[in-house]
Amino acid sequence: MEHQRRLPAGIMPDYYSQLPEFLRNYYGRWVWHKVPASGLVKHIADDGTECLSVRVQLPPAGFLSAETLRVLARLTRSYALVGRRTSRQGFEIVGVDPAKLNILLYKLKEEGFTVGGTGKSLHQLKGCTCYLHCQNAAIDAPSIMKVLADHFYDSILKDNYPARLKISVGGCPNQCGGGVEADIGILGIFQDYPEVDDKKIIETGTNIDFLISWCPVNAMKPKETASGLSVEIKQDLCVRCTSCVLATQEGIVMGQARGVAIAAGGRNGSLKKGSCLGRVVFPFVPAVPLDYEVLVKKVEAIVQCWSLCANPGERIGDLIERIGWEEFMAEVNPLPSW
Numbered sequence: 281m282e283h284q285r286r287l288p289a290g291i292m293p294d295y296y297s298q299l300p301e302f303l304r305n306y307y308g309r310w311v312w313h314k315v316p317a318s319g320l321v322k323h324i325a326d327d328g329t330e331c332l333s334v335r336v337q338l339p340p341a342g343f344l345s346a347e348t349l350r351v352l353a354r355l356t357r358s359y360a361l362v363g364r365r366t367s368r369q370g371f372e373i374v375g376v377d378p379a380k381l382n383i384l385l386y387k388l389k390e391e392g393f394t395v396g397g398t399g400k401s402l403h404q405l406k407g408c409t410c411y412l413h414c415q416n417a418a419i420d421a422p423s424i425m426k427v428l429a430d431h432f433y434d435s436i437l438k439d440n441y442p443a444r445l446k447i448s449v450g451g452c453p454n455q456c457g458g459g460v461e462a463d464i465g466i467l468g469i470f471q472d473y474p475e476v477d478d479k480k481i482i483e484t485g486t487n488i489d490f491l492i493s494w495c496p497v498n499a500m501k502p503k504e505t506a507s508g509l510s511v512e513i514k515q516d517l518c519v520r521c522t523s524c525v526l527a528t529q530e531g532i533v534m535g536q537a538r539g540v541a542i543a544a545g546g547r548n549g550s551l552k553k554g555s556c557l558g559r560v561v562f563p564f565v566p567a568v569p570l571d572y573e574v575l576v577k578k579v580e581a582i583v584q585c586w587s588l589c590a591n592p593g594e595r596i597g598d599l600i601e602r603i604g605w606e607e608f609m610a611e612v613n614p615l616p617s618w
């Protein structure tokens with residue numbers, strides 16, 4: 281890993297020089313890892329040296345108060361080497377002193393944190409911030425994530441699945457909060473077509489050619505009105521992607537009828553069979569705050585089907601590949617109580 285030690289000066293901080301000496305010395309030398317208990321990962325180096333990490337779940341949507349950050353910083357400083365925000369929207373406390381592990385776990389519990397998400401469990405429940413600061417949201421991903429985390433809480437703590445499970449919630453079809461890359465992807469969708477306000481489009485001097493060029497499926501065409509040029513949306517082509525809303529700032533809005541589509545079988549990473557995108561199992565499910573009862577039942581139906589039918593080690597996408605999409609859909613749909 282010599283190249284890592286000669287990073288160019290550049291503008292951004294050099295993370296390598298900020299690492300504790302122990303992690304610098306073992307950079308690139310980790311050859312294996314074990315999961316000694318739920319939420320604990322023990323990395324093993326080429327000379328047998330071990331490094332213990334604790335996987336902490338964070339509140340939905342990634343918003344952390346200064347007080348929460350202070351608590352995590354204090355615990356990391358007292359009992360470990362560094363902290364790491366993970367791509368699963370969790371927090372790993374890395375380089376935990378084994379002699380202090382129990383007191384760290386006690387303190388985390390005392391502060392209200394959940395430790396888990398390793399092995400054959402629910403590894404990830406991540407999503408975007410939606411209404412907190414995005415103008416594009418169809419649904420409220422953070423509240424859906426909170427309700428799903430409550431429902432599947434035991435599965436964060438226990439190895440009770442055939443393999444790991446990752447769930448992503450994207451607030452709209454853009455899916456920048458995740459979606460079809462996960463074992464189960466929940467995507468906010470708009471039921472209505474965009475509504476065009478000709479007056480605003482004209483008054484704000486919208487460049488019509490530019491606006492039309494934003495539509496990925498060519499569903500907009502120019503429309504002559506008495507006061508100028510606007511656009512008309514061809515509903516037979518529109519896929520309700522919201523690009524035109526973003527391109528205008530004012531003048532086009534999405535309708536209020538919204539819900540989610542639920543996809544299954546996505547997977548990222550290159551190990552074993554590589555990445556694949558999930559397919560839609562439930563095209564439209566109402567997302568009714570704040571209990572999301574129907575939505576939770578649909579997700580539970582997919583999880584139950586997978587738990588019953590999968591071989592050990594098979595993720596949802598692996599199960600679908602083995603038994604075929606039609607068989608998977610037939611197994612998911614007849615499940616009772618929804």
Ligand code: SF4
Pocket residue numbers: 408409410414415416417418450451452453454455456457458
């Ligand atoms: S997925 Fe949609 S709602 Fe969520 S942050 Fe991205 S654009 Fe906004």
Ligand code: SF4
Pocket residue numbers: 474494495496497498499500513517518519520521522523524525
């Ligand atoms: S919502 Fe998307 S598909 Fe529909 S008109 Fe706008 S840009 Fe085109």
